[in-house]
Amino acid sequence: MSLLAPPAVLAQAADGSPAAVSPSIERMEAGAVQWLARQMVPNPTVPAPESSRRRLLLSYRVPPEDPAYRYIYGRSAIYDDALGAIAFTMARRYREAEFLLGAITRLVRADGGLWFAYNTQNDWPSESDHEGAIVRTGAVAWAGYALTYYLQARALESPEFGSKDPLGIQFRGSAESIARWLLARRVPAGPDPRAELLTGGSGSSVLAFAEGAAGLMEISNAAEMEWVSTEHNIDAWYFLRDLGRLTGEARYSDAAERIRARVLTLWSEKDGQFIQGIHADRTPDTALPLDAASWGAIFLFSQDRKAQADRCLQVMESRFAVRVADLRGYRPYGREPVYTDARVNAYYYPSGGGLWSDLPLVWCEGSLGAAAAYIRAGRTGEARLILESQAGLAVDGGFRYASMPVPYQFSDHPSVASTAWLVIAAQMLRGSPAGGLFWGR
Incomplete structure (x- = not known):
């Protein structure tokens, strides 16, 4: 069976009508796959990568004259690598997928963990030098999911x-080593509202005076x-659930089921979506990120919880939707401050707001995740409009992370995250077997 359905095989809209992948989306997808392949090191930007980081993807394409170039030109985020591997798999570019997944397996630490990002031009972070490095549970879960997804595909x-x-x-x-690392982060059963969920990782970097x-x-x-993140635990649920299906190991399936049940307790009925998570002091983290609505909707559709999922789609439009000239998409948050520190926010926005x-x-990456939620809902017309609108953020086949920079938070450079999500969403829209396998039921 071919993993990549021919163009005649189309996703079905909610009313049963075909949801054609338009020629413009096909061109965007083809260009995106080629752009991702060019981000793999060695390449002209990093022609001689550190040996253990060979075949990783450079997360951004940054002009040499940009002030940030010297800091991030060779950086590869493990979440981006996971997305890239999934995109290559969907496109049946198995050689690139295996190169990339092989690089991820080389980087898995003795305890099963992974750093959040790696320099490719040198060996930072390493066991002997990791000052300033961070670990994020969600990114580690995505790496495990990419390995599992490839095996399933x-x-x-x-x-x-x-x-x-x-x-x-x-x-x-x-994948099993990564799963063991994740399960070691589980909060024990008991009265703690974080019980059975996975904590967020280690290390942080805060902008402050x-x-x-x-x-x-x-x-x-x-x-x-x-702190416990809703998004991280949704990521971990899909990984552990599918690893359990792949291996037949009850320890993964059982852990996934406990995570699933606890994530449902993070639903906010008044807000129509999941909250961001639970603070270390056991109080709710009531911020409302887009991912907790868009990825939350996909999570709910995977359990046939349609009424709640539809609420998420509604708040995606009322809370996060934005149009900028010809662009249609979504912001990462609604009425939350751009910087959580009030002094920092006042520094960047002295006139208020x-x-x-x-x-x-x-936010291109987040907007394509929202498109994926519409595809899972069968509302393929909305999804197609979102995908086609992102053409305004395309640069030589890659897609900008966001339409404008936000210092220390969002880049407007072409990014692996946005570009890989374009491929993933296009494959989901097309209705290919590989697209249906991704974060499915």
């Missing part, structure tokens, strides 16, 4: 790939994060 054509092919065996072993400092600074802290809802910003 290849099984559509070669049922024994994961059990007999040496590469399949390697990928499964790395430090005591005695002349101005604004990034302040790093290497401590463990006891400073809410996400004030910014004429289209």
